[in-house]
Amino acid sequence: MAAALARPRNVLPGFGLSLGFTLAYLSLIVLIPLAAVFIKSSGMGLDKFWAAVSSPRVVASYRLSFGMSLLAAAINAVFGLMLAWALVRYSFPGRRIVDSLVDLPFAMPTAVAGIALTALYAQNGWIGQFLEPIGIQVAFTPLGVLVALVFIGLPFVVRTVQPVLEDLDTDIEEAAATLGASRLQAFTRVVIPTLTPALLTGFALAFARAVGEYGSVIFIAGNIPMVSEITPLMIITKLEQYDYAGATAIAAVMLTISFILLLAINALQAWTNRRSGRES
């Protein structure tokens, strides 16, 4: 954009129309409705607001939602990096199919994923029947929440790390090898630092998605109060009890956290682009 000063006057038409429509549509669909959450919750008084967002059942749901989302994002960071590495660095039969199917959680409706995972991990399911004898229960426990969140978060890490890995030229590892580094040293001292911003971005994206996730979780979670209720479910529960103020207060807390995560992700993406020399 630095060239803008040297550039003659823009001759292209439609600036007013396109920007005007963009801003109007954005305001009507997104900004004004989201503002409603904050306006409604600011009108309810601090005491009532605090009571709604800090009741023990709601606090238990924060602990579950944020704890499991962090754990799921960490699992995805590890396996997502391995999957991205395998897709970029190795040739193996079926590589193209695996590459396409990685996006399945983006394309698959969350409710479908939810009932499929529940069927798999139930006591008599394909996977559950092997876990049951060794005393591990997944369906209808917090572990089930984790499984669902790992499913929906997987593509985020793979798809942020993969392009950076593809752009990574062989020469920096060659230089490391020439200077006497072992393969392990080249990986930990050269490759990993280059991938770190992308890996953190993928982690943050998976985490942000997991915190708000609803459809894939509610079937497998069992939704036991104080044990396996996620925060988005608490909003639904309050709505079903016609407690609109309570639902709105929890939504305000979640939205604030989402905004903070969005800013963090933007900063991380800017860092990724700088580090990998891409234009932002």
Added chain:
Amino acid sequence: MTATAGGGLLSAANHHASRFEANPATRDPAWIKWLVLTLALGFFVLFLLVPLLAVFVEALRKGWDAYLAAIVEPDTLSAVRLTLIAAAISVPLNLLFGISAAWAIAKFDFRGKHFLITLIDLPFSVSPVIAGLIYVLIFGAQGWFGPWLQAHDIKIIFAVPGIVLATIFVTFPFIARELIPLMQAQGRDEEEAAIVLGASGWQTFWRVTLPNIKWGLIYGVILCNARAMGEFGAVSVVSGHIRGETNTMPLHVEILYNEYQFAAAFAVASLLALLALVTLVVKSYVEWRAAREPIEVNPE
């Protein structure tokens, strides 16, 4: 790029695994290769492939006849119809928005551009449940316009318009986020040339811009459509779950599942899973085509 992560079409690079495996500096020892492949593919099979297969196996558990009967059932067909209506309204509107936002952002300079892009990304980071709630706060019985809507006998919440609104919200950024980086990378030289040579604005758009962004556009539309047809949380809040009236396909899956009609639930779910697979096939095809027609990136 919040929902689709990665750079969409721009990063659809060709695969050159051989360049790493032929080079001793980047070749991993065989045991590492097999260890990473085993762990990565084991994870892939366990978390992606097995759940996908489970949908189809469970759907056909009671045989083809039961499968077909579950699909042609009137409540299912009505859910399919509503899902198609919601997608048919929300995808074109978001397409119009995406093109308009990308045109303003990529072809002009103005202050606050980065902030605008962040705002366009917002719906990606909002929980689907909140996406439904916000429209209840505005149009619901206790909402801002609730009394007025009731007085005029207009139903938005627990009716089709609410479902469409919630679907528009959750699919809002998809097309814009594909087109903005693509059109920014292409710059504005070609359009400026067309205008200087006497083309009108619309001619420039149809003959110059549209052919250049066609693959990115298709890519954005199919991703937007998949999400529009599959959205569950947001639609669940505003739907009211009236069978045969305000049920979309994902909501119908939930109802059948909660009634312990597992085979029927998975039958409807299998249609949605097929849609997801078709989406991925089209997506791979578009990426492959786009990689063959390299985007001319303007070195600005």
